[in-house]
């Protein structure tokens with residue numbers, strides 16, 4: 287196994303003071319990083335997309351786990367440190383300088399299936415999450431997503447119906463995928479520590495219910511949870527056909543959005559499409 291300098295030394299050597307503007311909070315505990323890299327299961331020989339490698343802590347854990355890593359990083363200060371890492375694992379690390387929000391990830395991965403692992407700034411992480419889960423084509427080319435979020439957002443992603451955290455993110459994440467909270471990460475694990483606690487969510491694609499359009503489902507959840515305290519007959523009034531679909535499915539229009547299961551939402555979306 288490659289003998290690597292401690293991450294603190296890498297950061298000092300390359301002058302990688304954490305930039306607030308780039309949402310940089312680094313993970314330096316190699317045992318913790320190895321546990322994160324193990325969440326998707328055996329990565330030996332597998333293609334992994336890592337977004338935001340920074341000084342490369344998670345990257346080295348992924349390489350040690352046997353993965354072939356493609357890493358997208360927009361902070362060019364990190365590139366020399368990542369180049370050193372690439373030399374320690376010949377032919378196994380490809381670094382792309384760029385903004386992950388602007389790149390086509392399937393094209394970057396040349397059509398090969400890939401696992402995604404990432405510790406990203408929370409705003410970028412949420413935007414990418416919505417994109418990864420919102421595609422019309424299913425199953426997607428990614429085989430799993432293992433992503434760090436602010437704990438409160440992670441809880442909204444894995445929330446079950448009839449809970450206060452249940453909303454658009456939960457439906458997006460769970461109507462055709464399995465999402466679980468894989469690990470809580472204390473703020474003190476980061477350098478510098480963020481203000482809030484974090485948690486890692488792991489998502490794997492599941493079967494897609496027939497006859498449901500993502501766009502129709504999104505329109506429904508946007509309306510239903512946009513006025514989550516209101517009864518469905520009020521919140522869905524502006525969605526053409528929604529009240530008829532409720533009646534046809536025998537869903538009481540006096541219920542509120544948070545009481546509807548994932549299956550209720552997909553049945554409603556199917557009803558609207560027809």
Ligand code: SAM
Nearest residue numbers: 308310311312313338339340360361385386405
């Ligand atoms: N993965 C490293 C770790 O765990 O220590 C760094 C985590 S730091 C929270 C987030 C990293 O994402 C930073 O290196 C930052 O430069 C990078 N980043 C932020 N926005 C990005 C974007 N849109 N595309 C690619 N990288 C981005």
